[in-house]
Amino acid sequence: MATVTQQLDPGSGQFLATAFPALVRGGTNFPVLGLAYDAAANEAAFWLIRAVNYGTGNVTVHVDWYADTATTGDVVWQAQLAAITPDTDTQDVETKALATLNTVTDTHLGTVGQRLHRAIITVTNLDALAVNDDLWIRIARDAANVADTMAGDAVLALATVSYSDV
Amino acid sequence: MAVRFDLESDAYVKSVGIPGTTYTWTCWFYVSVYRSNWQGIIDVGDPDPSWQYLGIDSSNTTIIFAWGLNPHISVVASALGVWFRCAVVRNGTAVTAYAGQVQNALSSNTATITNGLTPTKLWVGRSANGNEWFNGRVAALKMWDAALTQAEVENELSQYQPRRTTNLLAFHPFIGTELTDYSGGGHHQVAGSTATTPEDGPPIPWGPFRPRLIRPSAVAAPVSPPGAFFPFFP
Numbered sequence: 196m197a198t199v200t201q202q203l204d205p206g207s208g209q210f211l212a213t214a215f216p217a218l219v220r221g222g223t224n225f226p227v228l229g230l231a232y233d234a235a236a237n238e239a240a241f242w243l244i245r246a247v248n249y250g251t252g253n254v255t256v257h258v259d260w261y262a263d264t265a266t267t268g269d270v271v272w273q274a275q276l277a278a279i280t281p282d283t284d285t286q287d288v289e290t291k292a293l294a295t296l297n298t299v300t301d302t303h304l305g306t307v308g309q310r311l312h313r314a315i316i317t318v319t320n321l322d323a324l325a326v327n328d329d330l331w332i333r334i335a336r337d338a339a340n341v342a343d344t345m346a347g348d349a350v351l352a353l354a355t356v357s358y359s360d361v
Numbered sequence: 362m363a364v365r366f367d368l369e370s371d372a373y374v375k376s377v378g379i380p381g382t383t384y385t386w387t388c389w390f391y392v393s394v395y396r397s398n399w400q401g402i403i404d405v406g407d408p409d410p411s412w413q414y415l416g417i418d419s420s421n422t423t424i425i426f427a428w429g430l431n432p433h434i435s436v437v438a439s440a441l442g443v444w445f446r447c448a449v450v451r452n453g454t455a456v457t458a459y460a461g462q463v464q465n466a467l468s469s470n471t472a473t474i475t476n477g478l479t480p481t482k483l484w485v486g487r488s489a490n491g492n493e494w495f496n497g498r499v500a501a502l503k504m505w506d507a508a509l510t511q512a513e514v515e516n517e518l519s520q521y522q523p524r525r526t527t528n529l530l531a532f533h534p535f536i537g538t539e540l541t542d543y544s545g546g547g548h549h550q551v552a553g554s555t556a557t558t559p560e561d562g563p564p565i566p567w568g569p570f571r572p573r574l575i576r577p578s579a580v581a582a583p584v585s586p587p588g589a590f591f592p593f594f595p
Contacts, residue, residue, distance in 0.1 A: 204570070212444075212463045212464040219536065243570075
């Protein structure tokens with residue numbers, strides 16, 4: 196058994212018509228493309244992957260992020276899945292619901308505001324994920340959560356999804 | 362991100378990389394504040410009143426396309442605080458203007474330009490008439506010297522990056538207040554005398570999902586250069 200990891204590029208994230216993070220680009224010596232999640236509103240981005248060779252167990256979502264302006268505080272990240280088995284599930288794909296979300300609270304480590312952090316979310320609500328399912332992933336900042344205390348935007352620079360294979 | 366305009370002097374303009382009478386431009390816009398005046402969002406005409414612009418009428422009810430001193434055409438109802446995607450396609454004298462709120466289908470209307478107007482500049486944030494400046498945001502502006510089909514227009518409005526690079530004259534993502542033309546043509550914008558500001562942009566991705574090869578991490582890396590056998594390997 197090994198671990199399969201898939202990258203979620205911020206530049207290819209999809210959004211609903213409202214409550215979405217802003218696409219931002221910074222960087223002095225190389226471009227840093229990211230999704231800026233607001234501190235006051237719950238905003239979400241979505242990706243679709245195929246759960247190639249998914250075997251069993253929880254899914255781990257890594258969120259690599261940095262603060263736009265803050266040097267202290269906590270950020271509450273959410274991850275949520277929706278899995279569909281093509282040719283088997285009869286669920287309407289356009290009305291499919293997401294499974295219950297999982298969260299992690301990650302603390303700004305200080306010293307440099309825009310240092311990179313990695314928040315690790317263990318997703319236990321798998322929506323009956325099976326091998327080679329089409330898997331929608333929602334990553335959000337739970338800005339309304341009292342535990343989310345960081346001021347300013349939290350910028351997602353990269354995310355990954357990993358799981359054990361068959 | 363997007364560029365916020367809120368003064369006549371904020372507007373960007375350029376006179377290089379301007380197409381002839383066959384062109385397409387696409388962009389996203391967001392009306393922040395209504396004014397008791399016409400608001401030009403994108404205009405390829407100059408000088409006043411030789412405009413060819415998409416904007417908002419003076420009653421703040423309608424997204425319109427106006428050309429010269431002719432009657433304008435209505436495209437779709439206006440709204441505050443909502444992202445719209447829009448495009449103008451001109452093929453000789455025939456013009457089709459498209460606009461629609463982010464959650465709605467594109468509406469369109471057509472017109473015939475019979476007075477010989479040709480593009481001379483690209484104004485962003487106002488029309489050729491300086492009183493008709495835009496109070497809102499613009500993002501993902503692209504221009505071609507070709508008449509794109511509606512399917513191509515829809516395709517281009519789905520992301521910042523141009524999907525069609527043939528005939529591409531300008532690409533201004535406006536992720537921030539930069540003036541750079543990323544089409545490769547060097548057709549950069551010139552800033553106005555007052556500074557614009559960056560604000561949150563429309564709900565579209567930068568580009569498409571990139572295909573990736575997936576393999577278990579415990580498997581040894583291939584000996585051969587990855588590109589030889591795995592063309593999508595990052």
